[in-house]
């Protein structure tokens with residue numbers, strides 16, 4: 001009986017999955033928050049919820065993030081992107097996407113009929129030129145500890161985009177997962193997609209959108225929200241309790257300490273730069289090694305990854321990079337996976 005999305009393959013230490021280490025999911029603390037929520041709110045925890053999300057969670061998110069916009073509770077960042085695309089675009093509209101960027105965003109966007117135009121989000125001139133020529137509805141970016149590169153977009157560049165009239169949709173699930181110092185934040189965020197998938201648990205299917213009150217009202221008036229009430233109400237209320245009780249802060253601190261060790265194990269074993277946060281290492285391959293040709297060789301040697309082209313619209317780029325996730329395996333297995341990868345690279349190079 002299949003229960004989870006992850007598929008284990010015998011003999012493979014897989015660096016492809018951006019999933020949490022199972023033992024770092026807070027089963028005990030979440031059970032305590034569930035019980036406390038039912039004691040505190042009784043039937044109100046189990047009925048239809050307030051359309052934009054329950055007040056206790058919206059308030060906690062606003063306090064914690066310091067965001068000035070209004071908040072709408074979603075079933076995660078993926079859902080947030082689908083919803084924001086639904087309200088901001090019509091089929092045939094153009095949306096700019098950073099290049100490279102989170103590959104699963106492409107299908108979320110094209111499912112809704114928009115045309116994707118890749119840009120380099122760190123090049124305001126290029127973005128402004130597409131903005132003038134194609135009138136895109138927004139620019140999709142993963143601004144902090146990006147998937148796949150681990151890099152962050154500077155606050156200055158985000159502000160230039162805003163002053164050039166570009167609507168930024170910031171998909172920001174890794175913001176809290178910094179390993180040295182907190183990342184920069186803009187006070188000019190237009191639309192931010194938050195998620196508890198990386199900081200608490202992906203199975204909660206819980207996140208939020210911060211946007212203008214007008215956009216949040218449009219989201220809250222969507223037919224299915226009107227019909228079904230606020231998204232994931234019971235889980236959202238439980239998350240408010242998890243936050244209020246201090247469990248969230250304790251858990252995120254634990255994750256920073258542990259995933260820092262994961263990052264160091266993988267980066268050190270590959271002599272690669274350490275990303276400042278998030279879950280991914282974007283490894284540049286030696287000259288003459290193609291990411292997609294390397295994959296079957298790596299799998300023969302017992303490891304796997306996502307080849308760079310996956311993160312480019314129409315796979316137009318990234319042939320010299322691979323994305324390695326360091327979230328899902330413990331440090332000793334990351335070190336061994338890196339060793340296998342190095343052997344695979346050497347064999348492609350004929351060494």
Ligand SMILES: Cc1ncc(COP(=O)(O)O)c(C=O)c1O
Pocket residue numbers: 018075076077078079102142147171173194195196197202206207
């Ligand atoms: C940039 C980015 N956005 C969204 C998601 C999915 O988030 P959620 O589980 O909240 O839908 C991920 C997960 O890998 C991600 O890396």
